[in-house]
Amino acid sequence: MLIAGRYQLQDPIGRGAMGEVWRAYDETLGRPVAVKLLLPQDSDPTAASRFRLEAQTAGRLHHPYVVGVLDFGAQEDRLFLVMELVDGDSLARVLAEAGPQPAERVARIASQAAAGLAAAHQQGIVHRDIKPANLLLDADGTLKIGDFGIARFLDDPAAALTATGQIVGTSLYLAPERALGQAAGPASDVYSLGCVLYQLLTGRPPFQADTPIAILHQHLDATPVPPRQLGAELPPAFESYLLGLLAKQPEHRPSAAQVADWFAAGAWQGRPEPLPATAPTPAAPTPAAPQPPRLGETGPATTYMLPSSPRTAARRRSRPGARDVLMRPRVVGTAAAVALFVAAMIVGMLWFSPDNTAAEGSKDSPSSTPTVGSTPTPSPSDASATPAAGTSPTPVAAKTSEKAKDEKRERRRDADDDDDGNDGDD
Structure with a gap:
C-alpha cells in the first residue's frame, strides 16, 4: 500500500489505542520510515484531533532523544503520521x-x-x-x-x-x-x-x-x-x-x-546527597577553654584571635602589669616617708641635744676652746643632711654627745669650785 504517493508500507510494527504503526519506505528520499495510521473506527472528531495533536507536538521537537516527525496528512479519510524509524x-x-x-x-x-x-x-x-x-x-x-x-x-x-x-x-x-x-x-x-x-x-x-x-x-x-x-x-x-x-x-x-x-x-x-533541610537549633555549648583551630579541619564557624608575632609577644612580656604599675609608687612613697622620718628624728636629736647648749655657752665663755682629744660638735647645718634611703645612722653623733656631756659636767664642777673659793675669801 502506497501512502501519499511516496510511503510504501512494508511490515506492521505495532498497534496502539488509536492507530497502527508500519515499517515503510520513503521512495522519494530513499530511506526507511515509520508510518502511523489512524484506525478506521477511530475517525471520530476527538480521535482525529488527538492524532493531529501528536503531529503538532512531535513536529515542534527536534532532539536526538525524541522520535522525529517527518510528515502528516490524510489517505482515503485516514490520517497518517510519518516518523523516523527506530530500528529496535x-x-x-x-x-x-x-x-x-x-x-x-x-x-x-x-x-x-x-x-x-x-x-x-x-x-x-x-x-x-x-x-x-x-x-x-x-x-x-x-x-x-x-x-x-x-x-x-x-x-x-x-x-x-x-x-x-x-x-x-x-x-x-x-x-x-x-x-x-x-x-x-x-x-x-x-x-x-x-x-x-x-x-x-x-x-x-x-x-x-x-x-x-x-x-x-x-x-x-x-x-x-x-x-x-x-x-x-x-x-x-x-x-x-x-x-x-x-x-x-x-x-x-x-x-x-x-x-x-x-x-x-x-x-x-557516588554517595547519596542529603536533601536540603532546616539546620537544627544548636545545643547550649559547655563552657570550656577555647582551643586553637587545627590546619585542615573544618567545622562550625568559630572566631579566634590571630596569633601574635614574636616581637609583639616580647613587648607584652616586657611591659609590667597593671598591678605592678600601681604597686611601685606605693613602695617608693613608703620608703621615702620612712627615710624622711628617720632623718627628722636625727635632726631633732642633734638640735635639742646638750651639745647645742654648750656651743651657745662657749661663745660667751673664755673656756670655749675644746680640750685636747675632744671632737667638735656638728653644726645644725651638718646634722640636717638627709642620710641615704636604706642606710642606718652613724654612731659618731652619739659618741660626741657623751663627750660633750662629760665636758659640761667638768665645767660645772670647776665653776662650783670657784664659787666655793670666793665664799671662803669672804
Whole structure:
C-alpha cells in the first residue's frame, strides 16, 4: 500500500489505542520510515484531533532523544503520521524478555529520557504518558521518546482534549497530582519516568494492585519499597535519587533537566546527597577553654584571635602589669616617708641635744676652746643632711654627745669650785 504517493508500507510494527504503526519506505528520499495510521473506527472528531495533536507536538521537537516527525496528512479519510524509524525494541519488550536491567544501563536510559523530556518541557509540551511502551531503543542503544498522542501544550490547556473529571494516562505510571484530577505539569512526567526506572531496576512497578483505582490510591498514600530491599543491585546514591523522583509533591521533585545532568555526570555512582533541610537549633555549648583551630579541619564557624608575632609577644612580656604599675609608687612613697622620718628624728636629736647648749655657752665663755682629744660638735647645718634611703645612722653623733656631756659636767664642777673659793675669801 502506497501512502501519499511516496510511503510504501512494508511490515506492521505495532498497534496502539488509536492507530497502527508500519515499517515503510520513503521512495522519494530513499530511506526507511515509520508510518502511523489512524484506525478506521477511530475517525471520530476527538480521535482525529488527538492524532493531529501528536503531529503538532512531535513536529515542534527536534532532539536526538525524541522520535522525529517527518510528515502528516490524510489517505482515503485516514490520517497518517510519518516518523523516523527506530530500528529496535521498546522498554516494554526489553522488560518482558530480559527482566531487570543493570544499574549502569538504567542510568544511561534515565539520562537520555530526561534530556528528551527537558527538550519537550522547554517547548511547553508535557508528554503525559511516559511508560515503557513509549520509550524506544534503537540499534545502538540510544533511547527515543515516542507517542505524543495525549500530550498537552502548557500554553494551550484546551489542547489536552481531556474532559473535566477524566484522567488520561496509564495508572501504573500516573503522578499523584494527576490521580487527584489536577492538570499535568513537567513534574508529572518526571514522576512517570521515576516509575519506569524503578521497574527497570526491580522488574516491577513501584505500586501494584488489582484495579486501577487501587493503584491510584497507592500513588497518593503509599511509600515505595526501596529497590535494594527487592534485590536490585545499585549504589545508595542511585536509590536515594530515584526515590526523590517519586516524591508525592511535585515541587519536591527535580526538573527533567536536573535529572539528565545528574545521571550524565555519573553522580549515581557516588554517595547519596542529603536533601536540603532546616539546620537544627544548636545545643547550649559547655563552657570550656577555647582551643586553637587545627590546619585542615573544618567545622562550625568559630572566631579566634590571630596569633601574635614574636616581637609583639616580647613587648607584652616586657611591659609590667597593671598591678605592678600601681604597686611601685606605693613602695617608693613608703620608703621615702620612712627615710624622711628617720632623718627628722636625727635632726631633732642633734638640735635639742646638750651639745647645742654648750656651743651657745662657749661663745660667751673664755673656756670655749675644746680640750685636747675632744671632737667638735656638728653644726645644725651638718646634722640636717638627709642620710641615704636604706642606710642606718652613724654612731659618731652619739659618741660626741657623751663627750660633750662629760665636758659640761667638768665645767660645772670647776665653776662650783670657784664659787666655793670666793665664799671662803669672804
